[in-house]
Amino acid sequence: MRIVVTDPIISRFADLLQETAPGNDWDFVADLSSEAQSAAIARAGVLVCAKLSARDASACTAGFVHITGSGADRVAVADLPIETVVSRTSHHERSIAEHILMAVLAHQRRLLSVTHQMRSGSWRSVATEPGTPLHRTLDELTIGFVGLGGIGTEAVRMCTGLGMRAVAVRRNPEAAEAPGTNLQWVKAMEDLPELLAASDVVVLCLPLTEETRGLMGTEQFARMRSDALLINVSRGPIIAEEALYAALREGTIGGAALDVWWDAPNGTEAPETVGRFAALPNVISTPHHSGHALQTFVRRATEIAQNINLFKEGRPPSNTFDRVQSAAPFKSLPLA
Numbered sequence: 001m002r003i004v005v006t007d008p009i010i011s012r013f014a015d016l017l018q019e020t021a022p023g024n025d026w027d028f029v030a031d032l033s034s035e036a037q038s039a040a041i042a043r044a045g046v047l048v049c050a051k052l053s054a055r056d057a058s059a060c061t062a063g064f065v066h067i068t069g070s071g072a073d074r075v076a077v078a079d080l081p082i083e084t085v086v087s088r089t090s091h092h093e094r095s096i097a098e099h100i101l102m103a104v105l106a107h108q109r110r111l112l113s114v115t116h117q118m119r120s121g122s123w124r125s126v127a128t129e130p131g132t133p134l135h136r137t138l139d140e141l142t143i144g145f146v147g148l149g150g151i152g153t154e155a156v157r158m159c160t161g162l163g164m165r166a167v168a169v170r171r172n173p174e175a176a177e178a179p180g181t182n183l184q185w186v187k188a189m190e191d192l193p194e195l196l197a198a199s200d201v202v203v204l205c206l207p208l209t210e211e212t213r214g215l216m217g218t219e220q221f222a223r224m225r226s227d228a229l230l231i232n233v234s235r236g237p238i239i240a241e242e243a244l245y246a247a248l249r250e251g252t253i254g255g256a257a258l259d260v261w262w263d264a265p266n267g268t269e270a271p272e273t274v275g276r277f278a279a280l281p282n283v284i285s286t287p288h289h290s291g292h293a294l295q296t297f298v299r300r301a302t303e304i305a306q307n308i309n310l311f312k313e314g315r316p317p318s319n320t321f322d323r324v325q326s327a328a329p330f331k332s333l334p335l336a
Contacts, residue, residue: 001312004044006030006037006052007068013301020305024312046308054079064311066304070150073208073235087307087317090150091299092291096205096233097155099290101162103257104143104201106284107229108135113281136200139163142184144199146192146215147206148175151233155203156181169195170206196223201231208235216240221247227254233290236262241273248280255282259290 001024005011008030018026029040038056041047047062050069057079067075070090077086106112110133117124126132143159145152145168156166160182168186177183187194192215196202202224206212216230217240224230230253232239241262247253256277263271270287278285307317 001025001045001308002027002043003046003048003308004029004040004062005048006041007048007050009050009297010048010068010301010304013297016298016301017305020302021308021312024308046311048304050074052076052080060084064308064317066307066317068300068304071207071235085311085317085320087304087319088321089300089303089319091303092293092296093150093154095293095296096151096290097158098293099259099286100155100203100231100233101158103231103284104138104141104159104164104229107201107255107257108138108141110135112284116281137163141165141200142167142198143201143203144168144195145203145205146195147204147234148186149205152203152205153178153181155205156183167195167198192220193223196220196228197225199228200225201229204230204232204234204238206234206238208238212238214238214240216244218243218246221252224253226251229253229255229257231257231259233259236260245277245280248277248282255284257284257286259286260288 003021003024004027005014005017006029010017011028011030014026014028018024027040027044029037032040038059041052041056042059042061044060044062045064047060047065048068049065050067051074052060052065054076057076060080062084064085064087065080067086067088070088070092072088080086114124124132126134138159139162142165145156145166148156148168148170152168156168157178157180160166165184166182167184169189169192170186171189173186173188177186204216215238221243230244236258244256248256258277261271262273265271265287274285277283303318307319310317
């Protein structure tokens with residue numbers, strides 16, 4: 001089979017892909033021009049991609065398309081031939097859960113501001129400046145999860161394992177609780193105001209849909225505690241950008257850890273909006289890399305190659321989804 005790979009990240013694992021799914025014609029085209037990539041996509045028997053335009057999807061005759069992550073908001077699934085099999089992959093849950101925990105600790109210990117003080121030659125602690133705030137330990141904190149899919153579940157396990165109290169809201173609060181999560185309560189999305197008022201940390205880990213776009217705005221920030229930390233590891237537009245900036249600048253909430261943004265970078269140049277948020281002393285800014293552990297991509301590449309083997313053998317690959325349900329690239333996915 002002719003397998004075309006357009007994703008530059010997964011292409012770094014070309015050897016693993018070819019070793020796990022041998023006997024195929026692999027074509028890694030991430031470094032080619034967009035025109036050359038489009039031509040390769042049109043000839044592919046299998047396409048491995050992170051993004052796919054509507055135009056390229058319409059010209060694609062591949063029998064199998066494997067998305068290299070869990071999100072498909074950049075893949076024009078609805079424009080692929082209806083018979084095309086589509087799979088996704090994830091394996092980033094542990095890495096993102098660790099990122100969430102890192103942000104909680106960094107905020108509580110005032111890591112950014114204290115580092116800045118030390119760099120400027122200032123030594124401020126309760127021993128030298130009595131007004132210095134004391135931090136809290138994890139077992140004093142309540143962490144609230146908005147969405148409770150794979151990422152949220154793994155983060156709950158990790159945080160409660162270290163003594164944090166965890167609560168959550170999700171679209172289906174009656175869904176079975178995963179083993180080891182030890183949640184205090186799980187309620188419906190309509191109970192988001194209660195979660196916001198109860199939480200020292202609020203974590204957004206749910207998909208971007210028409211229902212969730214702008215979910216967090218001025219009203220929601222006003223319900224949060226004034227020292228609360230907001231962590232977003234989902235998608236930028238779930239938060240109203242201007243409302244968040246005002247809440248951080250005015251001290252309505254204590255801080256934010258943003259790993260996802262409203263605009264995409266231009267190569268290595270960050271979007272303009274990153275600069276103004278990163279300049280705030282209460283913001284932890286990262287370039288959408290919370291899931292970028294080596295383990296994540298090794299496991300993704302392995303699953304992708306194994307799924308190609310299954311497709312070649314005429315057996316169903318893992319993590320496929322109903323094409324009818326995805327008529328508007330995953331906007332119809334339920335909240336986790």
